[in-house]
Amino acid sequence: MAKKLYYDVSKCLACKSCELVCAVGKSSSKELQAALSEETKPLSCVKVKSLESKNFPIACRHCKEHPCVSACIAGALSYDKTKKLVDYDRNKCVGCWMCVMVCPYGAIRDNKALKIPVRCDLCQDADEPRCLKACPVGAIIYLEEEELDKLLKPKKSV
Amino acid sequence: MSTKKIVIIGNSAAGVAAIEAIRERDNASKITVISDESYSAYCRCLISNYLAGTIDENGLIYRDKKFYADNMVELLLEKKAEKVDVKKKNVVLEDKTQIPYDSLIIATGASSKMPKDLKGVSKKGVFAFRTINDARDILNLTTVSHTSCILGGGLIGLKAAYGLKKRGQDVKIIVRSGRLMSQVVDNIASSFILKRFQDNGIEVLLNSDVSEIIGNGDMKALKLDNGKVIGCSLAVIGKGVSPNVKLIKETDIKTDKGILVDEYMRTNIENVYAAGDVCQAYDLTMGKPEINALWPHAVEQGRYAGANICGDNLKYAGSFGMNSVEFFGLAIISIGIFDGDYETLSYADKDKEVYKKVVIDGDRLIGALFVGSIANSGLYTRLIKERINISGIKDDLLDENISYAKIKNLVKEEKEKIYI
Incomplete structure (x- = not known):
């Protein structure tokens, strides 16, 4: 089992929900309200950056x-x-x-x-990366490479 | 698979990486590692953290004894390789034991340069700063010493100064040149670093040199070239390192400053490879072979040497100077060429103690310097390493919001299966 995170840039709206849930997940309280008042502000492992009207979540890809x-x-x-x-x-x-x-x-x-x-440590402390469910448009994909290949067959990577 | 006798001289970054690369490909060959130290591999770069007391000896362990057992490595500790006989294909130890090899990796590293002409340099209390033993000896003396003097304002000297200050010593750094870290950063960055050391109570004597170390047996004081005498019982020499090439002096293995290797980490002698601080490989920014005695390069070079011994034909792209350190909360990263007759773009904020500079040769980035803010510095390392044409993003190079998205379409990404 070696799943990785992939990002569907045709869907990503750069709403940064992934950044938020990631930072909260890295806080000591793991609660948004409490995280905001933590002395050392937690930082997100993922950052969404744009290029030519496309948005790219950038995180460790292992x-x-x-x-x-x-x-x-x-x-x-x-x-x-x-x-x-x-x-x-x-x-x-x-x-x-x-x-x-x-x-x-x-x-x-x-x-x-x-x-x-x-x-990004793929949320080793949770069942799956927190950004996965937080993404409102389903732009974040968490699969094994072989599964992704099957899914991608008709599509080409950018 | 034919089984070979592979001998690795040296048990630090390059040697360990070579072991790992070999065992990924070959579980049959016999690997023997020769080390003149008494420990399994440790984090040499962290001896200043150990001196400072922020990590203990356990924290220094890089690979423990189990690693050698798991990888079926015969580890010969406290054995000094005296010479290599490339005709008979064996390594001769100090005790005259002969260790035959089919393939040899010389990863003997480097040793501290000691100024032999300096009067009194061999007195007790004068230390190099390279090994655990150096750090431990220094630490032992701090219990009775009050003032410590550091000779040299380079990385080694500053790391020793930092460690000793953390141990409560009154620290003075004596620097021959007019600024700190003159081999790694430019004038402006030097001034930021100087301020940070001074703000933390370390006295820095620039444009000064030590003319004599005074004392009977134990050192008691330093005499400077201006005649001034500083009483101190502990001195650390940080005057750079030189590659450990003595053991191949009688061979035809080609050397310049270090052992010369091709892009496969091979020396000019068949089946003899070199990697790490002892070797002089191609420097990507200088365009000629150069020693870049740095941990990350040693690991990469060791890995290439190991892989190529196993029959891979992996080409090593080359190294270049790069350093990352933090002193008293001030982060400093220097990549490639930091100064010279090139186009430069820079940004400095003295109040925030932030400085960023890029060095450009035509349409290529050849260097970058970061002080105080180091975000995204890895992108610059990549632009330099891959020799990317940066003419289209020149205006973005100083932008703190630069990101991978910006350089995505410029860099070599074989098959980027992350973004679909």
Whole structure:
């Protein structure tokens, strides 16, 4: 089982519901109202950015190359081959921002207050990524690559 | 699959990455790793965090003993490889043991440069800052030392200064040049860093050099070139590193500053590879072989060497200078070339202590500098690495809202199956 997040850019309206639910999910309370008053504001792992009237949610894609893992001087980032996931060990992280420096997608942000990298972990603490259900137009897809291929057959990737 | 004897000299970033790459492809060959240190692989870059007390020795572990067992690696610790005999294809240890190889990876790293001509440099209390043992020895002395002096304003020196300050030492940094981190950042960035160190109670003596280390056996003071004497019982030398190439001096393996390798991480001698701080690979921004003694490059190079030993023909694109550090809350990232006779665009806000600069050669980005705000710096690393034509997005390069969407159509993305 190695599901990944995919985004249907023909549907995304850049409403940023994914950003909101992500940030709340990364807060200590996991409640919107309470999260807003938390001393250290939680940051969203996904950011929606636009180009030529299309909207692109940008988040860690757990890429095969994962330069962040190579760059991690603390051994805090590792690649889990079974889950096809870049894993993060907060206990080892020292907040050196090497991962931010090498992410080819600019998908790792620095949480300066907590000294931790903010990056999508596919909500390992929940059953599925929170952004999935939060998206009002169904632009976020969470599937195994093979399942996606079946779904995509008639369609071409952009 | 034929089984080979693969020997790796060196057990840090490059050596470990090589092991992992080999074992992804080959479970049969015998791997022997030779290290002159007494630990399994540790996070060398974090010895300053260890010195500062923000992590303990456990936090330094990069790969534990189990890693070597799981990967069926014979790990020879506290064994110094004295020389390589490329004709007989073996490695000779200090105790004269011969270790034969079919394929060899030299990943011996680098050692601190000690100014041998400096009078008194061998006195007790004068340290290099490269290994756990260095950090531990320094730490032991901080219990009795009050003032620590750092010789050198580069990364190593500043990291030592940071660590010692956190341990309550009165820290003075003595820098020969007129600014801090002069090899990695430009004048403006230097001034931001200088301010941050001074604001945190560290005295920085620029344009100064040490002419003598004074003391009988134990150091007691430093004499500066202007005649001034500073009483201190602890000094750390941060004058850069030099590659550990002594063991191949008698061979025909080609060296320049370090061991020269081609894009497959091969030396000029068959079946002998080099990776990490000891090797001099192609530098993408300089356009010639250069040593970029940095952890991320060592990992990549080790991985390429390992993969290519197993018969892959993976071409390593090359390295370039890149560094990310944070001192007292000030984040600094320097990528590629930071200065020189090139077009530059920059933005500085002294009050917010934010600085961003890009260096452009024609229509290519060759360098970027970030102080205080480092968001999206990875995109710049990518633009440099992939030699992207940036003429169309020049005006966006200083924009803090630049994102992957902006460069999406410019970069090489084989088959982007994320956006459908």
